[in-house]
Every structure is written in structure tokens, then in C-alpha cells.
Amino acid sequence: MQYSFASRTHSLLTSPLRSVQKLAKRDSLISLAEELPAEELFPVSALAEAAGSVLSADPRSLQYGEAEGYGPLRQWLSESWSRRKGLHMEPDRILLTTGTQQAMDLLVRSCTNPEDTVLVENPTSPGLLQVLRLHGVRMIPVRSDHDGVLPEQLAELLLKHQPKLFFAAPNFNNPTGALWSLERRLEVLKVIAGTSLLVVEDDSLGELCFPGSPAAQPLPPLAALEERQGEQVLYVGSFSKTVAPALRTGWAAGPSEVISMMTAVKLMADWQSSMLIHRMLHHLLLSRHFHLEEHLSALNREYVTRLKLMDQLLRRSAWSGASYELPKGGMFLWVRLPGGLSGDVLLKAAALKGVSFLPGSMCSPDGENHDYIRLNFTHPGRDELMLGMNLISEALREFTARS
Numbered sequence: 001m002q003y004s005f006a007s008r009t010h011s012l013l014t015s016p017l018r019s020v021q022k023l024a025k026r027d028s029l030i031s032l033a034e035e036l037p038a039e040e041l042f043p044v045s046a047l048a049e050a051a052g053s054v055l056s057a058d059p060r061s062l063q064y065g066e067a068e069g070y071g072p073l074r075q076w077l078s079e080s081w082s083r084r085k086g087l088h089m090e091p092d093r094i095l096l097t098t099g100t101q102q103a104m105d106l107l108v109r110s111c112t113n114p115e116d117t118v119l120v121e122n123p124t125s126p127g128l129l130q131v132l133r134l135h136g137v138r139m140i141p142v143r144s145d146h147d148g149v150l151p152e153q154l155a156e157l158l159l160k161h162q163p164k165l166f167f168a169a170p171n172f173n174n175p176t177g178a179l180w181s182l183e184r185r186l187e188v189l190k191v192i193a194g195t196s197l198l199v200v201e202d203d204s205l206g207e208l209c210f211p212g213s214p215a216a217q218p219l220p221p222l223a224a225l226e227e228r229q230g231e232q233v234l235y236v237g238s239f240s241k242t243v244a245p246a247l248r249t250g251w252a253a254g255p256s257e258v259i260s261m262m263t264a265v266k267l268m269a270d271w272q273s274s275m276l277i278h279r280m281l282h283h284l285l286l287s288r289h290f291h292l293e294e295h296l297s298a299l300n301r302e303y304v305t306r307l308k309l310m311d312q313l314l315r316r317s318a319w320s321g322a323s324y325e326l327p328k329g330g331m332f333l334w335v336r337l338p339g340g341l342s343g344d345v346l347l348k349a350a351a352l353k354g355v356s357f358l359p360g361s362m363c364s365p366d367g368e369n370h371d372y373i374r375l376n377f378t379h380p381g382r383d384e385l386m387l388g389m390n391l392i393s394e395a396l397r398e399f400t401a402r403s
Helices: 007-013 016-024 044-057 071-085 099-111 126-134 151-161 182-192 256-269 275-286 292-314 343-353 382-402
Strands: 094-097 117-121 138-142 165-168 198-202 233-238 250-253 332-336 372-376
Touching: 007 126, 044 275, 071 094, 071 250, 071 275, 094 099, 094 256, 099 126, 099 165, 099 198, 099 233, 099 250, 099 256, 117 126, 117 151, 138 151, 151 182, 250 256, 292 332, 292 382, 343 372, 343 382
Parallel strands: 117 138, 117 165, 165 198, 198 233
Antiparallel strands: 094 250, 233 250, 332 372
16 A cells, blocks of 8 residues: 655655664674763663662552643752753743654744754754654754854844754763853853744753863753843753663753744643653652762763763774764764774674764764764773774774775
8 A cells, every 4th residue: 555644754764874873783782872871880770670669659640640841850950950050940831742853843844834943063963853854944063163053154144044944962962072162152042032942952061071071061051041030041951861771861041932832732742741750750860769860970080981981992003094082972073083984884794794973974964074073982891982983993994994
């Protein structure tokens, strides 16, 4: 039978990212491509205690709940942000979502029509690009330097295109790991002040800041720096990278009108995220068996060790001519390949050897950055990371020998 699908789904079925994700699931293949934390660092015993306590204490944990999400968890987020980030956001301006990806999808569905213009950092998250392509919006990239997006270009694009949204990740951009300076954050807020632009700030990786770097204490999010908090910045993030992805708990926090509309769309999408998971997570965060700050410190100590190992392996002769900057946090290393080699071409050779990574072209709205690759250093263990990098080095040497 011939089925007829909506034209907007074509971008999903033909997405190169889908092919890389399928490749990464192959048995015996080492994946440096995915956006995964380290499984061995999940707080398994504390989560098990939380699940048992919640299930035994109140059968309402298995009942429907508020579309906005579990109230006490939203209250905890509000108090935590105020204490740790200087962000003052009342619980009724927080929507709990099924991860960051759903928050982005709900927002785009709520605020854009096909062919509307939005601004994105370049490069940016491949998952975000998928959402934007699905909804048929027009994406305009904004250039950056080592301090963040360029305010002058942002001002020009605002005047020229009147975009509705600007998607940014000031803390450890996916894929580059870039960290905006405080001065640049303030300049960007000055540029957008008085406009109708809504900035969507993805802080999913903001807690992954490495010891010994100036970012050991993360810079305040844009949402905490704007003069009238919650007016022009939507603050988005999740517990996926810090506690466990399977909890599927993210958030969007910001302007009341935007949160209300996103909540109405969420009711149509899935009614609510899991009340059981929300209660488990809230119990975990208050439990004497788990301390979030200590957990984050342990994560960051291990991740910086793996990043240093990857750096050592990149200093070998096979990578001569490659260039990169070590990030101060996050999950990824963004590497420019030597000799203008295409990341897409190198991936084909590396996959035959049993290792994958993400080509840079999948992180750009127009397929640029073909000579870059994104390497994940948080998921593979140290031995697996060494083997994977050695296999990519073999593929690189073979290309160098041919040239």
C-alpha cells in the first residue's frame, strides 16, 4: 500500500542524523557521536531508594497530574535557581517537559508558522535543527567568536529579518563547547532590549563545568542577567545530562504568556510528563542518600579526565594539522580536520573500522562546517575512548597516505 505522509516529515526520513544514530546502535561499534552521559556514574542506588519510597508512600504517584508538572519539583527548581544562579522565576512560570527536545518542540509549535524566521548559533545542536526543519521555519545563522555571538551581526539580522526567536547556548554550546563571556552576555541583552525577539537559552550542559577552569563556577544564565527577569529570555534545560536521561525531565521557564501557550500545546501532545518520575526526582533531590552538588563534582572530575585523555590522543602524528580548543565544560570536543578533509567522508571510513562520530555538517543549518567533527568524551569509558580514537587515527592515516 502507498502511504501519503505530510511534506514536513521528509526532513526526518532523509536526515543524515538519523543514519548516524542508527549506526551508533550497532553492536561492537564504539560511538563518539551521541549526546550521552556516562552510565557508570548514574546514581542508581539513590534512584532505587527514591522509586521505592515514592511508590510505597502515595499511590497518587501513579495518577494523572498537572500539565505543568509536579508542583513541589517546580518549587525546588525555583528555589535552587534563585540560590545558585541568581535567577528568580516563580513556579507558575515553569513548565516541566519530557526533556529539552520537547521544550523546543512545544515552543516552536506555539510561536512560529512555516516560513517564519528564527536565528540560530552556527554551529548549533543537531537536535534543535531537526525540530526547526520539521516545522518549516527559516533559519538564519549568527556568527560567533571566542566570546560568543557577535552583537553587531545580531543587531543587523534583527533589523533585516525581524526574527521571532533566537536559539542560543551560552554555557558550553553543543557542539563547540564555547562559553560566552559575561561582557558578551550583557552586550547581547542590550541589543535585544526593546525588540520583540524571544531568546531561547538552552542551559542543558551548564552544570558540566570542569575543575581548574575559570568556569568552575558557571557564569549566570542570560535569564538571570536580563533587567526584567522572565520577560525576553526563555530558560530551557533538563536533568538528562546531570542525573539520568531516562528520567526524561526537562523544563522551560520564562514569560507567563509563553509558558501558558506551551502548556496548552503540551496538553494536546501528551497531557503531562510522568508524575511518577517527577515525584521520584523531587524525592531524590531532597534525599540524604543523594547530594546534587557532590554528584556534579564527581561527574565533572571524571569528564575532565576523559577530555584530557582525548586531548593527548589528538596530539599524535595522525592528527597533525587538526585544530581545536579545549572546552571548559560540556560533553563535546569540536575538531577541525587536517587538510580540509570532509567529516562525512571520514565517518564512512571510520565506521568500517568500528567507530563513529558526528560530522560537523550536521550541526549547521546550511550544511557548513563539513571539515569539522564532533567528538563525545563523556559516554565512552577510558579504554573504549582510547580504542575509538585510535581507530579514527587509522582512518586519518589512510587518507593522509593517499594524498
